[in-house]
Amino acid sequence: MSAHMQEDPLVASLRVDQLEAGQDDAIGLALRASLGGSYDRLLLRGEVEKPRHGRGHGNGELLWSHATGPWWDRVVGLRSDFGEDPSRQWLALGVVGLAPYKFEIEATGYLGASGRVAARVEAEYEVLLTNRWILQPQLEANLYGKDDAENGIGRGLSEAGFGLRLRHEFSPRFAPYLGYAWSRKFGATADLAEAAGEPASEHGWVAGLRFWF
Numbered sequence: 001m002s003a004h005m006q007e008d009p010l011v012a013s014l015r016v017d018q019l020e021a022g023q024d025d026a027i028g029l030a031l032r033a034s035l036g037g038s039y040d041r042l043l044l045r046g047e048v049e050k051p052r053h054g055r056g057h058g059n060g061e062l063l064w065s066h067a068t069g070p071w072w073d074r075v076v077g078l079r080s081d082f083g084e085d086p087s088r089q090w091l092a093l094g095v096v097g098l099a100p101y102k103f104e105i106e107a108t109g110y111l112g113a114s115g116r117v118a119a120r121v122e123a124e125y126e127v128l129l130t131n132r133w134i135l136q137p138q139l140e141a142n143l144y145g146k147d148d149a150e151n152g153i154g155r156g157l158s159e160a161g162f163g164l165r166l167r168h169e170f171s172p173r174f175a176p177y178l179g180y181a182w183s184r185k186f187g188a189t190a191d192l193a194e195a196a197g198e199p200a201s202e203h204g205w206v207a208g209l210r211f212w213f
Contacts, residue, residue, distance in 0.1 A: 008037040013212060018165075020208025022181065024052040028206075034065070041065045043075065051202060055152075057083030061092055061108075072097030079110060085151040088112055102126070117145035132170075136177075138163045147188060152196065154188020167210055175210045 011034075018030040026049070033044040043065050048058035063077030072095055079090040094108030103125050110118040124138040141160045144153050165179030182203040185193050190200035 008039070010035070010037060015212035017210055018208055019210075020177075020179075020206045022052075022206045023204045024202075026051045026202070026204070026206075028208075029058075036065070039067045041073075043077075055084040057081070057085065063092060065096065075108070081151070088116070088148075088151065090116075090118065099123075115146065116148070119143045132168055134167050134169065134175075136163075136165050136167065136179075138165070149192060152189065152192045152198075154186075154190075154192060156188070157186045158189040159183060159185050163206075165206070165208075173212055177208055177210060179206050179208075180204070181206050 014031065014033045016029070016031045018028055020028050022028075028050075029046070029048045031044075031046050035042045041064075043061070043063040045061040045063065046058065048056070050056035059079055059081045061077060061079040063075040065073045065075045067073050074095055076093050077091075079092045081088040081090075090110035090112045092108050092110050094106065096106050097104075099105050103123055106120075106122045108120050110116075110120070112118070120140070120142050122138070122140045124136055127135040127137075129135055139160075139162050142158045144155055144158050147153065147155050161181065161183035163179055163181040165177045167175040167177035169175040180203070182201075184190075184201040193200050
């Protein structure tokens with residue numbers, strides 16, 4: 001029997017956290033895919049956003065994840081930014097895990113060409129109202145070490161966003177949701193956006209799906 005058993009089987013998964021549309025015709029997609037075992041996995045993280053006002057953009061990250069304990073993983077890999085603006089490539093190093101009080105945290109630092117550095121922090125929490133109704137607040141912040149006028153990015157805290165989404169899990173694999181999303185650009189990033197005729201702040205209702213397989 002033991003010859004047919006694997007202590008750490010290979011598992012593949014794809015989770016679409018957000019596939020949504022906003023009241024102002026904005027669209028967004030956020031997904032996570034993984035392949036590997038309990039301790040080492042290959043991860044793919046991706047986001048795409050097309051606001052009503054402004055340029056569409058997205059990023060994809062290919063990462064190697066290694067578990068450093070029961071709650072935390074260390075990740076290292078590559079990130080590519082794409083969209084209507086010039087693309088940028090980065091080396092990525094960060095951590096992913098579950099902080100005290102069950103906050104899910106992703107904190108990643110990036111190193112790019114020409115001495116560019118950046119950081120991104122994302123935190124979310126799930127409030128179980130019932131077995132099927134789940135309220136999820138989410139907070140995200142992006143920081144950059146240098147101005148990048150071609151991409152409308154200023155040094156320092158570039159952008160922060162907050163979302164609050166209520167989903168109904170018809171099954172653990174499929175859940176539609178409604179929510180409210182807010183984002184704001186800061187500092188030189190806000191100045192560059194306004195100079196291009198784009199708003200520094202956006203907010204509104206969103207509706208979408210969360211699913212995985």
